[in-house]
Amino acid sequence: MEASLFCAGALAGASIQAMSNMWRAVALGLWIISDTALSVIFLSYPSIYDMGRDPYPLWQFPVLGIFMILLMNIIVALLLYTYMQTFNPYHRWNL
8 A cells, every 4th residue: 555655746846847827736636635634634533544454653643643734744845936036026036
């Protein structure tokens, strides 16, 4: 399962160059929605992902949910900052 997730992510990342800006925004929005939903599940119901034979203790799922939310917000903030710097009319003249 982990190999299929890795391959899917690699293929999606490789195809992002060919996407228009609208589809890039849609992909970013879908990633934000799905990552937020998974983080909420990890925070609210960590026992859903407890298979009984997992090497990870149950208390780590809420910590992972918090880490996922923080990392997602940092990535989105960096993307917005880069986007705003690209289209800032005063950026060229350093005013």
